[in-house]
Amino acid sequence: MKITFFLTQDLNSPSGLGRYFPWAKELSKLNHEIKIYALHSNYSSLNNKREIIDGVEVHYIGQMHVKKFANSKVYFGSLTLLALMISATIKFIYYSLFDDYNVLIIGKPHPMNGIASIFSKIVRRKNIIVDCDDDETHSGNFKKTWQKLVICFFEKSIPKIADVVTTNTKYTEQRLIKDGISKEKIFYLTNGVDPDRFTNIDENRLFTLRRELGLENKKVVAYLGSMSLASHAINLLIDAFEEIVKENTDIMMLLVGGGEDFDYIQKIVNKKGIISRTVFTGRVNSGDIKYYYKLADITVDPVYNDIAAKARSPLKIFESWACGVPVLTSKVGDRNELFRDNFSCLRVSDNETPLEIKNAILIFFKTSSFDNHQCSDLSKRYFWDKLIKSLIDNNEKLFGKYI
Template identity: 40%
Template sequence: MKILFLLTQSLDGPLGIGRIGPLASELARLGHRVNILGLHPDFGSLTRRSFVQDGVRVEYVAPMHVQKRGNLKTYYSPGKTLWVATNAAWQLTRAALRVDADLIHICKPHMMNGVAGLAARFLRGRKLFLDCDDYEAESGHFGASWQKMGVEFFEKQLPRLVHCVTTNTYFLRDMLVQWDVPPEKIVYLSNGVERARFERPNSEQLDTLRAEWRLIGKRVIVFVGSLSMPSHPVDLLLTAFQKVHAALPDTVLMLVGGGEQFEILQRMAQELGISSVVRFCGRVAPEKAVLYYHAADVSVDPVLADNIARGREPLKLFESWACGVPFISADVGDRRMLLGSPPAGLLAQPGDAESLARAIHQILSDPEMAETFRQRGLERVGAYYWDQLAGKLETMYQQALEKKLIRTPS
């Protein structure tokens, strides 16, 4: 098969690293010809805009609608955003019509890649898939009300115009049905983890990391993800950690990632009096993330009881399992289902710093419990490696091309 992914970010963004990149690579290993057309947050500085990575042809065609430099993410003004998004839609459309593909998978229901995908469907007869991995209208950053209205329009209308929708949460599946998407068009495709990227690093690398971040002799809590609130309420984790550190003075919190609240969270740590024991590690190369997990005693996914959390399946859950690190989140969305029975992790009360602090304290103070969660995670993650999940997607693609999966939408 000839498969084209339309991405509105770069491959080193969360969706590219954790979902689309690994899927594309595994499909290429299965013998398919795979292309990715994407946008880049620092497009003007790129020295290579077209290259082959893990057997996948990648081409960046325009700037992304946000800018990322160093550990910070910044947004354009509403007027500039409209211009950037319109240009991105045009460039993605031109490229999508140029690339020879049997089917196109739109990665997120955005205007830019949505317009490009629909053009390829109606002008080139391509089969069209759509991947929904977030509740976009709730989790996005909007500088004006019309921006949110536009996102809501595409999020609700685009799924009705494609042949199949993949999603990674049952909350989003139910929302799609509410938006009049036929249930037979919706397929659950979980997040997963890249087997090769999360192999255990050697002890020398770990020792170097521990020395660099002053972790030797410490009990380490790690958060790996975007420092962007409210999508990732890291402020909740800082408040909980203050309580943990008061009870367990040998603890350290590592925050691995960048985002628009990077400096705000640094100031918050200072105000809470814990800046000396919070390590702001910043963005790290995807292949280095495994080191930070293996240096930790517990991994935390702080969440609120909101639709942002319900619509998101945390990649850090599967990554923590793959690294043998006990995992803590909250009872929101699919998290209880994913942890299974008996659970492969702890659930705190959402949005409750006291409850989160108790859960962290419990794992750090009970080695037997920590080992139980570690072993369960290592067992459960076997079903979530991308080399297995890609086979499921391959079957869906083949059925769609053979018109066995669902009827073509009118």
């Protein structure tokens, strides 16, 4: 069976790395022929725009809507953005018409890949899976109102032409139903974890990294993710940590990642007088991220109780578990469902306020006699091979005729 992905992000972006590539890799392991056509966050810097990774053929065909380099993320002006969108749309349309595939998977229904999926359905009558792993309308960092309106239109419209719509949260499932998508067409495909990325820890390397970052003999609270305040409530953790340092001299805060607010967040931490107790790493190589999880005693997924958080299934939760590290978050969206079954590995605060986060962290360090194997064992439920097998088994009508 030949399956093609159209992605508007690269394989180093969160969903590309943590959701779409492992999805593609598992399909490849099942002897399907997989291609990915994707946009890249720094397209002009690429020397090789085509590569084979774990049996998956990857083609980068244009620039993403943002440019990422070093620890920064830069948004393009309206005219440049429009030109990039038009260029990417034309290329996606070309491959939708002339690439050889049986099923087209749209990773996030954006204008560029969304318009191409319409050509695929109408002109070639191909089967289409649309994956909605976020509420793009409410989580995007839009500079102009028209940008938000365009995204909203495609987010609501493209799933209607799909044969199967996948989503990773119950909130988005209900939103899709309200938008007119048949419940029978929706498949709940939770986020998961690729175990290949989080095994084979070199203990000497981990020891060296801990020493280089000044975390020896320290308790570590970590946040790993985008340094973007528009979509990630890192300020809640920072405000909580400001209070923690007044009561505990052994706890350090580790912030891993880059983004448009990286410099601003550093200034906030410095202004609060907690810079000496904070370690910023900037962006790190995706192959090394497991070591940064392993540095932590507990990781934090700080969120507000808003639509963006309800529609998001944080990959960092599953990745932290895979490394044997518990997670502190709030009872928002599917996090609450995970909490019900997995209390020992997911410490959930009732109200995501700095005070609640502070108290939960201090209680964790005072009372925890934690077995790291609990989380690593739990993560096995969410290995991508199991999730993709479930997707295929539950959509036999779509996949069966090609197998």
